[in-house]
Amino acid sequence: MRPVAEPASPPQETGACEAVSLTSALGADEAEIARVMQICNACRYCEGFCAVFPAMTRRLAFDRADTHYLANLCHNCGACLHACQYAPPHEFAVSVPQAMARVRVRTYKDYAWPRAFGRLYDRAGLTVALALAGGLSLFLALAAMMTGGLTHAPLAGNFYAVFPHNLLAVLFSVAFFYAVLALGIGVTRFWREVSPARDDDTAEAARARVPAAAEVLSDVARMRYLGGGHGDGCNEESDRFTLWRRRFHQLTMYGFLVCFAATCVASLYHYGFGLHAPYGLLSAPVVLGSIGGLGLIVGPAGLLWLNLRRDPQHREASQQTLDRGFIALLLLVSATGFALLLLRDTQWMALWLAIHLGTVLALFLTLPYGKFAHGVFRGAALLKFNIEKRLPNRLGLGGD
């Protein structure tokens, strides 16, 4: 007899009506989280692993907003699956990581902007391929137009001899700010739905916001929840804990940020100091770009390696193309970047510049419609968690 998905008890006094209507709107994947959380809430052995379980214990029932909130708090570390007495073959068939993973994709889809573009998540592989094809053809065609062919006499690394600086600046700024806008609108809608304002909470929540945000920053910077609560790490192929996912993810995230910093520094050089590219091998933009690029090679390669070995019970099969597509794109960006650095003084520069820029454009275009979105929604979920944990718990369970 499997526990049913309905909440264990009706929601408390206020807001009962809204909660009921939200509950009735649960889709199959969201209902599975509600079912699993009802079992977990009666067990609670995993409370020390991550933020999902402490957040769960503040609730008796799980409506649609709760399921999306919890799904995005989950880092898919796998610890709770391997520790679960109710995991398959138990008839309760609990797999928290899998249930959460399914709803996470729903979050990305449901809160994509514009909403119709959420469908791109159904065809994650195709999305990446199309973006890549589009980005590459655009730049290859531009290069052919500008230089009359894809090879040319060496240009001493002067990219702007191929593509005018302003063209690149405009193109990538538009792509970048579009991604920021799309993700911003999506996460704002997500935030409003998972955190309905409650009159009795607003003052305390406002007080909690700053310290909570500071803690989120530290949680993300340290990838706290890939540490498994005990600091031994998370699970991959078995119940063995490993810190490698955290390390590879750190390399990826910081690699990305350092590459971004390289671009910012280059813009500063260009506009601020009137120093124009190409920059020397030991210049700040090139050094930062190379360090970040290394992170973006080692990090994603490691994540891919772990992803391929992961226990099938703690991953969601339908998400593999989403995960791997994003990883592949990051790898392509960094690999083509290094290729360009090596070949920038040769006749191949225009070709590799076009390839690299096409890949980067593909990455930018898919930021709001690919795996990158996880960071944004997880950040929001962590912020909600860190605010919520600073508010008084209304439940007085087992106070004795």
Add this chain to the structure above:
Amino acid sequence: MAASQTIPDVLVIGGGNAALCAALMAREAGASVVLLEAAPRSWRGGNSMHVRNLRCMHDAPQDVLVDAYPEEEFWQDLRKVTGGLTDETLARLVIRHSSRCRPWMQGHGVRFQPPLSGALHVARTNAFFMGGGKALVNAYYRSAETLGVTVRYDTPVQRLDLKDGRFVAAITTGGERITAKSCVLACGGFESNLEWQREAWGQNDRGEWPAENFLIRGTRFNQGVLLKFMIDAGADSIGDPTQAHCVAIDARAPLYDGGICTRIDCVSLGVVVNRDAKRFYDEGEDFWPKRYAIWGRLVAQQPGQIAWSVIDHKAIGRFMPPVFEGTQADTLQELAERIGLDAAAFTETLSAYNAACRPGTFDHTALDDCRTEGVAPAKTHWARPIDTPPFYAYPLRPGITFTYLGMKTDATAAVRFAGVPSDNLFAAGEMVAGNVLGQGYTAGVGMSIGTAFGRIAGVNAARSAGFAHPTFDEEFRYAAGR
């Protein structure tokens, strides 16, 4: 075939906490160790996959444990819950051992965490395993494999070949004969053996076989095959076969492995009625964590071995959320009809109870002054009228976690035949828990017993095979009070 031709020094039969402790200690001593687990890998660990903490003596705060829980207090707690049905020497051995074993456990990958929300009442006495018992079992198996213990799953043992009180070989259900220089038996009680339970509990005055209505909260693999074999073979036994860790759990729980989540924690917030819609025990006698372990037997004594915990809206949010939905109704009459009880009798019981509730200041965190007067049985604390709809009912059945019938042992964990300890056969875990737990239970003490006797049995089995554990002597001397 080659594997079974090499004779291991120590054979460990069982795959839960005590067996793993024994295997790890024997291996640490340098012995070659083979561990036979009856279950497939996915169900490994016996009842240990359902446990959550270890009751620990400590004289000062220790990492996750607050304040102090001195030996004497632990002993008094144990003496109280067992009603004196315990062996003080062995109990104190277990208690003292619990104060020093955790670094060893951590060394093998077990991680502790502060008490779970809703379990703060044991923050001082119990160290919780991060991720629970299955995480502990996983850590021990990983460590065992790293250290070179041979683990064989799906290998239930049918019987032993014994000679003059000595272990010679184990014969598996598949007919394989496995010899070893010494052996540790740690393969559990007989809780999963429904036929044996039925026979042990017998027939009551109503002509019922009460055990037919029991659920097993724990593993399906503790069939008691070797326990029965050993008792038949003349090993000294201890304990009453009807004594067990027996709690009232949700009647809708699966027959096996319902584990922790099937418990019903709202008993002290409402009333409990039996099939005749009559109350039968003081629901507010003491804090629920101190009383949950008696309610299994109380329900077992009711007609049909079933009861219902009934609460009203006031109780919602005050107890750990149950895994199954309660039956809900807006009137008591309707609630009775929905759970199939005689509505007139039910409302009469509830009316009598409601009328008997004396005004007081409700405080679920203290033994408050909300009690009944003039109703039998009385409810002595937290008695508030059940008058605020909606009303909820949760069906209760006895849930057996593990049985206490076992083999008599001493501080060496040796199996004894007519008072003479075997020199190469040892026992641990549920198979000897009855030496310390004649009846009753207190949270986490099963793991204290399993860890102490498991480690001692492993060291002594290794010693019997000619290997000395490098560090345990000092720890043991302390535990044994020498």
